[in-house]
Amino acid sequence: MAPLIAEVKCGHTRLILVTKKLTKYEKDSLANLGKPISQFSYKVLDHKLYVTAVNKKIATVKKGSEILSINDISTNEIISNLTKNYASDGYNQTFKPAVLNRAFVNWYTNIYENKDTLHFKIKKSDSIFTIKVTTIKKEEKKDSLEIKKPVIKLSKDSLLAKKKIAKEKLKVRYKGSDEFKKPLLDLKFLAQDSSVAYLKVKSFSFPYADFDRFFKEFDTRKLIVKPCISGGAKNTFKVTDANKKEVAKKLPQLIQEEDFIMQPFLPEILEKGEWSFIFFNGSYSHSLIKQAKAGDFRVQPAHGGTVHPQNPSQNLIDIAAKYVNQFAKDCLYARVDGTFVNNNFLL
Known part of the structure; x- marks a missing residue:
């Protein structure tokens, strides 16, 4: 039934793995056994299976080796057989390897059984070899110092209060x-x-894509969200508590078209304006300050901003020139925009 249900292509609808309910004795017995499939950690990448960790007793297999087959079944076939038992949403396939990366051993043992002997065909650099891996019984620790944890007894009222809180959470x-x-x-x-x-x-939406989180991280209640590459304040938003929901509705569509960045809003832009240093063929040409109109944060003339020519000191020109030399050394035209915060020039 699992492959049939997976064809619905709903990531939230699937049959869970059906496993035997073990007794305490069986659980303790399995805990002391290192089954062959459990002696490696695995990573699925581009429909190939790689080793990310190895039992220290297996010296011939190194981290990063590719597993070509297990018991003469190609790993490509194994991955296909495992992933057909669950779905991701629609035709998105990135979720499927992610599931195996978290629980490859569980899925493999339920589809192919947890055998005591497995033959792994390994590719390491340019060599290919087969290794037989058998169940390893874990060594019992001897002469270990037993440390007894202190027992804290709770009063009846404390226990009742604790149970009540747990029940409410449930x-x-x-x-x-x-x-x-x-x-x-x-x-x-x-x-x-x-x-x-x-x-x-x-x-x-993903809970971490939340402006409240970024307000907290940047220690501010005002953010600027804008495209990584743009001009004229196109699709640039000043985000506050008042408009965060409105901006959040617009961003998903915009992010599909281009990448965006987020940064704290600098009040110095309104107070002192935004400097622009212009360079031609690596040589400084001229500077100006752009001021936003009252009630706006955008300094561009198209949004009511004004432009004021400046005569900066050589020290300021040198600061801007460092950015040009580092990021736009061979450009015919370069412009460095920024403002001063506590006497430091910030882009």
């Missing part, structure tokens, strides 16, 4: 939470005795 677990521990889902019944309820979804 009740709202389905809601999920963002990085600020706020619920992403909100389920409410239309009436007290009603069997009808509605579910409010706060966000389908």
Whole structure:
């Protein structure tokens, strides 16, 4: 059934691995055994299988070696057989190797059994060889110093309070939470005795793509979001608490067309303006300061900004020239834009 359900191509719909429920004795026994498939760690890349870690007792296989086959079954076939049992959303295939990278051993043992002997065909540099790997029983630790953990007894009231908190957390677990521990889902019944309820979804987006997070990281409540390469303040936003939701709705479509950067908003742009140092063929030509109009943050004339020619000191010209020499040495035209914050020139 698993391959059939996977054809639905919904990453949230799949049959979970069906495994035997082990007794405590069986769990303890398996914990002391190093099954062959568990003696390596694996990475799936471009439908190939690589070794990322090796049991120190296996000296012939090194980290980074490619596994060509296991028990005469090519790894390409193994990967295909494993990934057909679960789906990613739609035709996106990046999720499938990611699952195997997290749990290759689990998937392999459930599809191909957890055998006591496996033959691995390994490619290392220009050589190809086969290695037989058998179950290794872990050595028991001897003469180890047993450290007893202190036992802390809780009062009846403390235990009841602890259970109550755990129960409340369990009740709202389905809601999920963002990085600020706020619920992403909100389920409410239309009436007290009603069997009808509605579910409010706060966000389908990745919780870390949140302006509140960047406000916190940059220690500011104002951000600038703009394309990495642009001119004339095209698609440039000043993000605040007041408009963060509006900007968040526009960005997903814009990011599909070009890359964006985010940086703290510098109030010095409004107070002192933005400097521009112009260079032709690596030589300094002239400078100017651009000022934004009242109520705007954009300094471009197209948005009401004004331009004022300047006569900077040689020290300021040298600072700008360093950027030209480092990033635009052979350019016919180069311009260095920035402002001064605490007497330091910032791009």
